[in-house]
Amino acid sequence: MRRYVLSRLLAAVPLLLGVSFLAFVLVTLIPADPAEVALRVNEIIPSPELIELQRKELGLDQPFWERYVRWLGNSLRLDFGHSYTNHHRTVAGELGRCLPATLSLAGVSLLFVVGASIPLAVASAMTRDSLFDRLVRTLVFFGTAMPNYWVAFLAIWLFAVHFDLLPTGGDEGWRSYLLPAFTLSMTYISTYVRLIRNTMLAVMQEPFVLYARARGLPEAAVVRHVLKNSLQSSLTALGMSVPQLIAGSFVVENIFAWPGVGRLCVSAIFNRDYPVIQAYVLMMGVLFIVCNLLVDIISAMIDPRRQAEL
Amino acid sequence: MSALLTVRGLDVALKTKKGARTLVSGVDFTLEPGGAMGILGESGSGKSLTCRAVMGLLGEGFTVSGRAEFQDRELLSLPPKAMRALCGREIAMIMQHPLTSFDPLCVIGDQMAETFRFHLETSREAAWEIARDALAAMRIADPGHILTLYPHQLSGGMLQRVMIGLTLTLRPALVIADEPTTALDSVTQFEIMKELVRIRESGRTSLIFISHDLGAMRMLVDTALVMHQGRQVEYGPAQAVFNRPQSDHARYLIETRNALTSRFLAYAGRRAGLDRERGCCRAAG
Incomplete structure (x- = not known):
């Protein structure tokens, strides 16, 4: 087991390097001079001299590889530099300020996903081809097909504007969570209902x-065995929804004016705030790799058949 | 003494989009208490389907008609819950594929204990105790340890013995063994056959033995039922069916088997003769 974990950790190192390189290089590929952008966002008219000065100040006059290595080294110490738009704020500080809101929204969404998809899938699989099962399958079809930014606006119109039940946006207590968490989790609920239902039906054919x-x-005990085996194989997908919920929240965060990292990133994109974008991309890449690693290790740990191999 | 299980005109059909498709039709047999019946037939002839229909284990989509009277109870009209309570307790099944018949994510002890807990209404600890005794009765060494293992850590033969131990502990009136030796190697097959003979000789339990292995069947049964393409083609005392088969299909099955046996014996005999001529023993050849 320890060897498996170690080898997986080692294998993650080149992957992390690759992700960091991409995060760095993709942003520098944007056809705009960061030094000029840095001046413009602070409403300074750029002149060739000022641009030159700014370039020196940001270290942009140095060779590409040197900049990358220095950025990587600083990133390892969680020092992502200062925001272009606000020199007094560090990128790490900005991310740290916005991260709790994103994490709590993703957490509530994950609760929605697990709490809704497992009971729906079990009920649907148990009553295969019944009216209920067909209804669930139709809803799943719509849930997967409807883009969440569209559902978000419909939900705002219906629940916040028309019935005036819930706030349209912002973070004002638990009621603010309902609409964004619903829109964020809808796609995942649909996916997992279908996944778990189909896995259960396949497991039910096992000897x-x-x-x-x-x-x-009794049938309840049989279903328990079926569900345990189905969840075992759905666990990878469920586990990978954690980073997807965190990274995928940026559309929903913008619609609901949720003060999270997704909204921070989008405003950074509009402002060409390169250090923030780079840090965000790096953070999400690392998140995906780490979650993938954890899911693999956990599923290896709880599967007795794989424990023996390790 | 009245019969243990009487099956009359049993039909099994599967509902498909093109209408109902008959899979088994017109099965009739009577099993006396302590009797042993063999169901013989090639793969897909409806042997397992017949037995699962009697136990109420066919899923949705199947329709079962006819009568199946077990200890004065009509099984086919029994409510599902009552039928399920009968399964394992009164009518038990030994499965064909021991390696895939246990939940791979649960240790053997849990799966045995949950069966005992449900049927005997005992505590978890007592059920584990019963499971340990069940394995000990099967002369399995270190039963306490075996109980803590997962199915993939045990061999097919061991799992088959676990299954037989589990079955016999509840002292069912009828055991249905669905090709219990097919998935095993010949040495283990022999071990399992010995266990089945032991069940048979205990006299408490009746046996339905499903197989396409005539040799194994001759060891065990007193009546035989031959199936072909979902139909019962022959039914009668085992000696009569095996020695003087009446129907074409039964004759075909039995003659094929006999031809194979005699060819094997002829080959083995010739081999032995050759070896003798060369003056060496068979083991060295």
Whole structure:
């Protein structure tokens, strides 16, 4: 087991390097001079001399590789430099300020995902081809097909404007969570309902389910065995929804004016605030790699068949 | 003494989009208490389907008609819950594929104990105790340790013995063994056959033995039922069916088997003769 974890950790190192390189290089590929942008966002008319000065100040006159290595080294110490738009604020400080809002929204959404998809999938699989099952499958179809930015606006119109039940946006207590968490989790609920339902139906064909019934176990106990085996194979997908919920929140955050890192990143993109964009991309890349690693290790740990191999 | 299980005109059909498709039709047999019946037939002839229909284990989409009377109860009209309570307790099944018949994510002990807890209404600890005794009765060494293992850590033969131990502990009136030796190697097959003979000789339990292995069947059964493409083609005392088959299909099955056996014996005999001529023993050849 320890060897497996170690080898997976080692394998993650080149991946992390690759992600950091991409985060750095993609932003520098944008056809605009960062030094000029840095001046413009502070409403300074750029002249060739000023640009030259700014370039020196930002270290942009140095060779590409040197800049990358220095940026990477600083990033490892969580020092992402200062924001272009606001020189008094560090990027790390900005991210740290916005991260809790994003994490709590993603957490509530994850609760929605797990709390809705497992019961729906079980009920749907148990009553296969019934009216309920068909209804769930239709909803799943719509849930997957409707883009969440569109649903978000519909939901705002219906619940916030028309019925005036919930706030349209911002973070004002638990009621503010409902609409953004619903829109964010809708796609994932649809995906997992279908995934878990289909896995359960496949598991129900296994001989051990027939034998559990032949032994005379009550149907509830049989379903428990089926669900355990289905969740085991759906766990990877469920685990990977954690980074997707965090990274995917930026559309929803902007619609609902949610003070999270997604909105921070979008305003950074509009302002060409390169250090913030780079830090955001790097953070999300690392998040995906780390979550993927954790999911793999956890699923290896809880599967007795794989424990023996490790 | 009245019969243990009487099956009359059993039909199994599967509902499909093109209408109902009959999979098994017109199965009739009577099993006396303590009796052993063999169901013989090639793969897909409806042997397992017949037994699962009797136990109420066919899923949705199947329709079962006819009568199946077990200890004065009509099984086919029993409510599902009552039927399930009968499964394992009164009518038990030994499965064909021991390696895939246990939940791969649960240790053997949990799966045995949950069965006992449900049927005997005991505590978890007591059920584990019963499971340990069940394995010990199967002469399995270190039963306490076996109980803590996952199915993939045990061999097919061991799992088959666990399954037999689990089955016999509840002292069912009828055991249905669905090709219990097909997935095993020949040495283990022999071990499992010995266990089945032991069940048979205990006299408490009746047996339905499903197989396409005539040799194994001759060891065990007193009546035989031959199936072909979902139909019962022959039914009668085992000696009569095996020695003087009446239907074409039963004759075909039995003659094929006999031809194979005699060819094997002829080959083995010729081999032995050759070896003798060369003056060496068979083991060295």
